Amino acid sequence: MRLLQRLTEANGVSGYEHEVRDIVRDELQQFDVHIVGDGLGSIFGEKKGTSEKPRILLAGHLDEVGFMVSEITKSGYLRFTPLGGWWSQVLLSQRVIVLSGNRKFTGVIGSKAPHVLTVEERNKVYPMKEMYIDIGAHSDSQVKEWGIRVGDPVVPTCPFEILPDQDTILAKALDNRMGCYVALEVLRRLQVEDHPNTVIAGATVQEEVGLRGAQTAAYAVDPDIAFAIDVGIAEDAPGQENLLHPKMGEGPVITFLDATMVPNIGLRDLVLDTAAENRIPIQSETMLGGGTDAGRFHMNQRGVPSLVVGVAARYIHSHVSMVSKKDVENVVELMVKVIQKIDEKKYRELISFLH
Incomplete structure (x- = not known):
């Protein structure tokens, strides 16, 4: 394997x-x-x-399936657009890798903590267009300094593993x-x-x-x-x-x-x-x-x-x-x-x- x-x-x-x-x-x-x-x-x-x-x-x-960087906000967050079919409910708080040239940047798809959600927010599916990727940057200039650009690909991350039944492959x-x-x-x-x-x-x-x-x-x-x-x-x-x-x-x-x-x-x-x-x-x-x-x-x-x-x-x-x-x-x-x-x-x- x-x-x-x-x-x-x-x-x-x-x-x-x-x-x-x-x-x-x-x-x-x-x-x-x-x-x-x-x-x-x-x-x-x-x-x-x-x-x-x-x-x-x-x-x-x-x-x-993955994503593409579509916008860099003033605060250094990345907006993204899907490449392939995604259901937005599977995205929040998931880790991703942003690929820029030969460099790789770990990020997380941002979400609010449950403590601060309004009743209305709790009862709706969060739309992908409102999501963002947090790579730990503090400004758009810092993101650009790191070499990340609009159009760069974004890839999900998950290690390969064979589960204890020795038949189920998870990846x-x-x-x-x-x-x-x-x-x-x-x-x-x-x-x-x-x-x-x-x-x-x-x-x-x-x-x-x-x-x-x-x-x-x-x-x-x-x-x-x-x-x-x-x-x-x-x-x-x-x-x-x-x-x-x-x-x-x-x-x-x-x-x-x-x-x-x-x-x-x-x-x-x-x-x-x-x-x-x-x-x-x-x-x-x-x-x-x-x-x-x-x-x-x-x-x-x-x-x-x-x-x-x-x-x-x-x-x-x-x-x-x-x-x-x-x-x-x-x-x-x-x-x-x-x-x-x-x-x-x-x-x-x-x-x-x-x-």
């Missing part, structure tokens, strides 16, 4: 993914692959198997450093295992702000088939128990529907059948809100059969998240087995709509 720890503890909000990309590049350079990317910063390792076609894209995304940015980890681990496995295709595995940029890297990456690498490896929503907390919704620790999650894509049915069935053959437990998800990079992958050029495969995660889009180590390992195993099945004949079956 050292690689996943490095990935989650690295700082990389949308548009500022270089720290995470450097880790992915370091890993890719250990493999027998050709490193490719796009003009926005997405990065992949391309490995040819026993055939050049079909080209299979396996992608996590480098970026995590920030598991959405979607988990996907980056899976892509790298699949590529590592394929260094010694045959596959009848070419695999392009790695991660995109700027998924959290509108699937932007997915659009440019798909154009750059020109896949025939694409898998977005991402997290699903675990709905297994008190008050959310629903037998039909994904639960942490009960297997990889296949997304049957989201706001950006209806998957290729043949590809979906291939993954479900492969899971059954290898006794890998599977969960399904339908989600009308939100989407993944597959929402862009599947519309590239003439159309790309695509699917979202991932793990159920708790507390995403906050400072902390949880996934099951067993689920992550099962996603790696499942993707290796699926990739080993997809040859040119199988690809043609997936797109044979005219026959």
